Amino acid sequence: MASKTRIVLDLNTRVKVIHASERDKKSVKQIMKMFNVGKTQVYEILKKKTEILKQWENCANGKIKRELKKTANENINEIVWEWFVSVKAKNHCVSGPMVQQYAKKIAQILGKTEFKASNGWLESFRKRHRIVFNELSEKNSETIEEWVAKLTSIIEEYKRENIANGDETGLFFRALPDESPCLKSEQCSERKLGEERLTVFLCGFMSGEMEKPLVIGKATKPLCFRNMDIWKLPVEWQSNKNAWMTSKIMEEWLIAFNGRMKKQNRHVLLFLDNATCHPHIELSNVRLTWFPPNTTSLPQPMNQGAIRTVKMHYRKLLMQSLLANMNHITSVSGLAATMSVLDAVIWISQAVKKLLPETVTKCFERAGFSTGEVTAGNENNEIDQQDLQNYMNDAGFNNCNADDYIDIDKDVQTEPDTMDIDALVKNIGESWKGDKEKEEEENDIVLEQEKCRVKTYEDAVNCLKELQQFALNWNDADMLYKISQAKVIAESQAAKSVTCVQKTLASLMKQ
Helix, strand or coil, rough: CCCCCCCCCCCHHHHHHHHHHHHHCCCCHCCCCCCHCHHHHHHHHHCCCHHHHHHHHCCCCCCCCCCCCCCCCCHHHHHHHHHHHHHHHHCCCCCCCHHHHHHHHHHHHHHCCCCCCCCCHHHHHHHHHCCCCCCCCCCCCCHHHHHHHHHHHHHHCCEEEEEEEEEEEECCCCCCCCHHHHHEEEEHCCHHHHEEEEEEEEEEEEEEEECCCCCCCCCCHHHCCCCCCHHHCCCCCEEEECCCCHHHHHHHHHHHHHHHHHHHCCCCCEEECCCCCCCCCCCCEEEEECCCCCCCCCHHHHHHHHHHHHHHHHHHHHHHHHHHHHCCCCCCHHHHHHHHHHHHHHHHHHHHHCHHHHHHHHHHHCCCCCCCCCCCCCCCCHHHHHHHHHHHHHHHCCCCHHHHHHCCCCCCCCCCCCCCCCHHHHHHHHHCCCCCCCCCCCCCCCHHHHHHCCCCCHHHHHHHHHHHHHHHHCCCCHHHHHHHHHHHHHHHHHCCCCCCCCCCHHHHHHH
């Protein structure tokens, strides 16, 4: 009698086996009959369900039948794959020789002189990841449909407040409306404006909650921060010479984020794209899940309106400042030059706080995230954008469009150029060597202490009293409340600085 051929299930079918057991409560015997497999294979699948589901969620090849074995060149393969994913995510065409060239560079850095990046290695790498070369990675509707179908399963065990997404965006923090038309036809990196930029990482939850924004500049401590503890800024501040997101910065943020979630006793699902600056690390309270590598930014919630809304509010605050100071400047460009990085981080923080929870939630829903709950409320983005347009008109930018101004830095680079192999390899080599980035001085405008008439907390209290009276005269309740808060803080600090030389309360009472 001929022996029965053993059926080996692929990854997608193994996931169905797990779902049959977990969701449908099928018995092992019923599963054996459904999938025409033996008892041993069913038990093996259920025993390894965590690893199988993780492999499936991370966009692995669903048709593979056996676990991929690690090779002697696994470290090279992993780095090349991360690079390939990032390049394809940016819709670039990648050829086999390009992959081989990149792999050879990585091997040189690792000191693996015996590695040749042969055609045999390339074919093995291609098959392992189901790669088709010489094909533009345009938006693949089938991949997106598959992702949305799988998304419901991925998030079903998590509540809205524990489902998060984070993404970077570039910000020209001093840009004015009249600079937006010329940017349409010029590369941002070729303009001086590109030097006055920051990278902002925004992370939000499906419930509408937003994390404190991470802002990356070029100077470790800009001159305008010179008397400040950067840890007390309203944003998290990081830096490198290009103001880019790097894997080191991202890893530090992820570890800190995980610590915050651990303190809150929360287990969070965080969705990230496949950029090479996003490290694949294991965390105790944050589970990283990756968007499909062969799609554009379409599935990302932060790109469904959250980032744009923050930029709209930021530019409203910038235009407000311009209008408020127009009587004290000789030119608009002169005012822009006085805007410091400190102004920028305060405006970024305020812009994120103005982001309505329902706006964030709807961004998740537009990206295919759904937990069955209905989101109520209005976003009011049209009103805010019209306010920005009115500010622009009042400032003399009548021929400029608010849409163009908001999107002026929409496509600004936020990470090293993965197509420039030499530059990327150099960056990787420096990170491995542990080289510290040199602190750079920033050409920033600083208010000199000798030019400021407020030199002590006592002076500050007196100035705030005048501002209190101003708010009362103009019947501005909101301004009065905030100034009163500031006055309490100033009085608290002034009380600490009282010395024995100064008048005491007892001496005043004797008079």
